[in-house]
Amino acid sequence: MPVRKGSTIDPERTRTGIIEAATPLLYERGLDGIGVAELCARLGASKETVYRYFGSKEGLIQAVLEARSKRVTSWIAGAVAAAGDDPRDQLTAVFDELQRWYDDPGFRGCAMQNAAAQHHVEAVREITSRHLDRRLDLLTAIARRAGAADPDTLGRQLLLLVEGATLVAAHHDRNAGKHAKQAALALLPTVSTSTGTV
Amino acid sequence: MPVRKGSTIDPERTRTGIIEAATPLLYERGLDGIGVAELCARLGASKETVYRYFGSKEGLIQAVLEARSKRVTSWIAGAVAAAGDDPRDQLTAVFDELQRWYDDPGFRGCAMQNAAAQHHVEAVREITSRHLDRRLDLLTAIARRAGAADPDTLGRQLLLLVEGATLVAAHHDRNAGKHAKQAALALLPTVSTSTGTV
DNA sequence: GATAGATAGAACTGATCGGTACGAACTCAG
DNA sequence: CTGAGTTCGTACCGATCAGTTCTATCTATC
Numbered sequence: 001m002p003v004r005k006g007s008t009i010d011p012e013r014t015r016t017g018i019i020e021a022a023t024p025l026l027y028e029r030g031l032d033g034i035g036v037a038e039l040c041a042r043l044g045a046s047k048e049t050v051y052r053y054f055g056s057k058e059g060l061i062q063a064v065l066e067a068r069s070k071r072v073t074s075w076i077a078g079a080v081a082a083a084g085d086d087p088r089d090q091l092t093a094v095f096d097e098l099q100r101w102y103d104d105p106g107f108r109g110c111a112m113q114n115a116a117a118q119h120h121v122e123a124v125r126e127i128t129s130r131h132l133d134r135r136l137d138l139l140t141a142i143a144r145r146a147g148a149a150d151p152d153t154l155g156r157q158l159l160l161l162v163e164g165a166t167l168v169a170a171h172h173d174r175n176a177g178k179h180a181k182q183a184a185l186a187l188l189p190t191v192s193t194s195t196g197t198v
Numbered sequence: 199m200p201v202r203k204g205s206t207i208d209p210e211r212t213r214t215g216i217i218e219a220a221t222p223l224l225y226e227r228g229l230d231g232i233g234v235a236e237l238c239a240r241l242g243a244s245k246e247t248v249y250r251y252f253g254s255k256e257g258l259i260q261a262v263l264e265a266r267s268k269r270v271t272s273w274i275a276g277a278v279a280a281a282g283d284d285p286r287d288q289l290t291a292v293f294d295e296l297q298r299w300y301d302d303p304g305f306r307g308c309a310m311q312n313a314a315a316q317h318h319v320e321a322v323r324e325i326t327s328r329h330l331d332r333r334l335d336l337l338t339a340i341a342r343r344a345g346a347a348d349p350d351t352l353g354r355q356l357l358l359l360v361e362g363a364t365l366v367a368a369h370h371d372r373n374a375g376k377h378a379k380q381a382a383l384a385l386l387p388t389v390s391t392s393t394g395t396v
Numbered sequence: 397g398a399t400a401g402a403t404a405g406a407a408c409t410g411a412t413c414g415g416t417a418c419g420a421a422c423t424c425a426g
Numbered sequence: 427c428t429g430a431g432t433t434c435g436t437a438c439c440g441a442t443c444a445g446t447t448c449t450a451t452c453t454a455t456c
Binding site: 030109117132136160164167170171176179 | 227228230231307311312314315316318323326327330331334351354355357358359360361362363365366368369370371374377378380381384385
């Protein structure tokens with residue numbers, strides 16, 4: 001329950017509290033799978049409050065997706081940072097983290113992928129696209145550190161494996177992260193010329 | 199307009215006509231993005247007819263997805279068959295076909311992927327899973343013909359590239375098919391031992 | 397040409413949806 | 427203590443939805 005009755009001490013706290021509480025509900029049920037009334041009831045907030053902060057259900061959805069994108073991005077970036085300097089270790093860390101996510105019983109695919117597939121709204125498409133931009137940047141940086149001849153292309157190939165693994169894990173094979181990891185490592189240059197360490 | 203007024207000569211014709219007419223509408227607007235009333239109006243069929251043949255909107259959706267899965271599967275299988283015996287040519291044909299699809303202005307992602315992401319219904323999940331089963335079989339066969347040491351694993355890796363390319367093409371980069379093709383060819387054994395041609 | 401089955405089209409139902417309005421309860425500043 | 431602002435809870439509104447029913451009309455068959 002993110003909010004109390006009466007005047008709010010910290011409006012920003014209220015806002016983020018609503019977002020955090022709404023995130024799992026929209027993820028589990030789907031963006032159109034839960035109505036504003038039930039959403040607010042489970043949030044412990046009133047419709048009036050939600051509409052004051054976000055203007056519409058669409059506004060709440062976009063705020064939730066933005067927050068989710070940032071969290072996921074920093075989660076992956078953190079795994080890379082914790083893996084040391086070897087790009088092979090970094091890539092291994094990424095796919096191991098993903099596989100741990102797929103193993104979670106609550107895993108229902110990537111919220112960003114699901115939203116883009118079900119929600120035909122330009123703003124949501126932009127959020128998803130920016131999300132993939134950030135992910136591509138991270139993977140391209142690893143490709144560059146690995147000394148790839150064409151880091152941009154390798155980065156895009158790695159992006160296909162990450163997104164493909166998440167989708168296949170959701171709909172077909174929970175072990176997709178392991179296969180993606182093998183493929184990703186196989187795509188890296190076999191001998192690290194390490195000309196692109198910076 | 200799949201149906202005329204009056205008694206029908208061929209009920210199966212009516213059924214497939216409804217499915218074919220409904221397919222692009224559900225694809226463009228999303229499964230929940232168009233109501234049964236508008237759907238029937240655009241189909242030129244009455245609600246009574248649709249409900250007689252399919253029982254519910256859900257039944258129509260499942261019939262549309264089944265038909266779509268079969269069409270797409272035979273489309274890809276046809277491209278492989280037309281590419282000759284070299285597994286590298288076959289894989290190239292698959293990704294070239296996919297890229298041609300992504301280049302279509304009407305491309306809005308894979309209907310199967312979209313349905314699975316937006317529709318939290320067990321039956322739809324099963325249709326999608328079987329669809330990916332068939333696709334995995336096809337890719338594993340190519341991997342085997344290519345002489346892969348572990349055709350099952352390579353097949354699954356190729357599946358990640360196919361599905362990842364379709365998703366990324368829909369939401370981020372229309373050229374995903376070209377990058378996927380390069381990655382797929384790089385994953386194939388460099389020297390075709392061709393022990394698995396049969 | 398009479399009959400039976402299938403159809404289009406439109407009216408209708410009950411439920412649910414997003415969004416608004418309002419009163420009562422609450423907090424904080426003065 | 428008072429008043430302004432915030433919140434909850436509920437009631438409400440108009441629109442839309444999936445699904446049903448009815449009638450008039452069409453076609454194939456006998």
